[in-house]
Amino acid sequence: MTDLDKRLRELGKVNVQPPAGLAEKTKRRIKDMRKSPRRQYGIVKQIGAVAAICVLMLAGLLGTWAGLNWLSGGIQDEVVLDFSGPVDANVDLLEHQEIKEVFEALPGVELLLPRWLPQGYGLKNVTLTLPPQEWNQHYTLELIFDGPQGEVFFAQTNALNKATGKLPRYLNSPLEVGNFQGLYGEDSVRTILVDFDGVYVRLDSEIKTDWLMTMVKSIGDEAEAFIYEAETQPIPKALTGFIQARTDFTLFLPQVLPADTRFEYIQLSVDYLERNKFPRYRVDLLAKGSQDRVYMITQMLAKPTTPGSWQAVGGRETGDIEFFYGIHGLDMLKEHPHYQMPVSYQQEIISLNGLRSQYHVTTDANGIELNHFLFLLESTGVYIGYNNIDQHDAIPAMRSMMPMGAVINTLLNSFWRKWAELTLTVGFFAAVIINILLAISWFGWQANTQGRSRFLICLGVAIIWPAVLIPSAKSILNLVLVGEPLDLIFGPLWTVVWLLSVVTFRIFQVSIYRAWDSVEETIIGHISPMLLGYFFSIMSSLMFYYATFKPGVIGNWLLLIIFITAVVIQGIAIMAGFLTQIMLTRFNADCDLRFYAVLALTMLFQPSFVTFFLLSFLIVPVAVFHGVGIYNRAYEPPAAISITLLVTLLPGIWITLVISYFISGF
């Protein structure tokens, strides 16, 4: 026996006395635990636990829903402007002293001034700029309106050329005839600019002949006011009705033409160049007279409908005015009324004799806000001199472009955008808190306080679930109300996935708990955040990918590659993690099959950290390219929601993972 053997033997013989009462204390503790119901998993208790979760979920859902309604209601009150009529005294701009001075400076000049203003708005400032020598030919009038939503900038410029003496006659209001003399001639260029909250609407109108002016003035049902002194004929109602029926847009057609002119040709077509862009609707119209030929080209860009359903279409018929009916894209458009807002509207009338008229409405955004557009269209009436002709609606034809469905959908979109913004702010902190709770629950398991942990888990689920169910409910509603095919997929999918994830989580929680005590705390401690993180990451990225993927765009292929790479890496990580863990734990004596099974399942979710990390970092740049635009266009809810979830829940899950890893020292 060596010296070390001897020393070890002697050390083993050293009397080690346990603390007094340790055995009794242990016996008491065991008896207490046997009495405790925490370890029992009776069916009644399971049902009770599930019921408690359901109640919590319901409470959270209703609470969140009520909160969102309350908040969105407040927001909508601010955002949606009241166009119910000229309720504000300040709207009667003709009574405004500065406006009177403008008319005095421009006697007989036709001004376009707002007739209606949103509630609470009033004229703040008027600036008229006149060139010293040509005061009656070229002017710039700038109006600034101030109200609850900030300032609205309204400007118009007008350039006149009185080179020719051929003047239109204003039959209905003889008093005005004289005022036109010397003011209207061959050329007239007008630009109206409305800047509202950073979104501007530009309305360009260029008229090069007096009779074409007649055509242009017919836009907006003002044809009765101007009749060209030559013989005219009305444009067949069948034609205007025909086009409108196929586009659901009001394409502004001349309502009168010179008497000897007749339509020869009309083509209605849709070009859809890229799925990210707006389809372009175009009407080509040719009228032929004895002395002239007149082309009219009307183009309009509108928001896209459901991706994947577009194709270039067109129809052409010469001779008699008939039209090809099988226009797939237009039929699709008709079924989606909330996509009817034009991004730009352009009309050009060209005569072979060199006469030309342009009418152009553009915006600076990917689709103009409806209320901005309404503001312009509904409030811009035509004032001529001091005797305005406001007895008729300003531009009723254009107003018809805004069906009630569009208004409702705009409100819906506004609501969901606000919802997204809400979750970006409140949801971020909520997610952080939830995940901290989950981390605390992990502590709870460590401390063998399962009851509290379970409560915290339930609480966390109850808070998370509304954020999951609301998009699902919205998707279902959207499906019913609007018939969004995408939501047909996303709504149920989203719901089912989350049901599965939570149910799976619960099954794991219970089964693992009962399976092997020694690893339960580790496994549950890891699974609780990781299972959530796994589904959040995969589903968010999957939804994000699906919602943003557009064939033919490089960025989208990049996204696809990233997604596939992440999935492959995840697979490798799962295998590597599993093998590593098996290697690390092979010395454990508790060689129970369930131990390894549970371990394998743990590892299955553990690499999600790697994937999550990878996805999060790589997706962000792509999101910048694709997501921002989609997010701004709140009418694509799946993308907006997935991005919102991604952005909202990422930090919270990250924090949880980091906390878990640091604490567990895994």
Next chain:
Amino acid sequence: MDYLDLLIDRFHLPLYRFCFHLTGDPDWASELYQETWIRVMRKIHKCNPDQNFEGWLFTLTANLFRDLYRKKKRLMSRTQPINKERIHITDPGLGPQEQLVRSQQNQELRDCLQKLDDIYRIPLILFYFHDASQQQIAEIMGVPLGTIKSRLSNGKKRLKVLLEVAK
């Protein structure tokens, strides 16, 4: 009296000694001791009647120690040192001076033993402190007999090196 109470009374001292040697700290030893009995309560149905209960008990203890207390020890070691002052060890056969020297030597040996990896330390503890045979140790550890022989041999070599370094 409950069967578990009988088992606790029967294996009270050997289990606590094992816990103490594993943890090196009386507080941790008490905690491990209690947790082990709680686990026994849950897993007693798995104990084979033909199997040596003490061996099964030590297996459970060693696993619990590895699974639970190793991580805890890692965390705790960053915040508080092992409370050596509270270790109550007495040897009535020695005088005060000899007892002091012996106590210092034992503490030195115990410190070095604590520095060993579990795969070496546990066999050494079982072999020298609990008089377990190599076959019993192999069953407790769940590894082949040859592995235990090797670990005992290598464990002593490593311990010797640690003791020399400590001097």
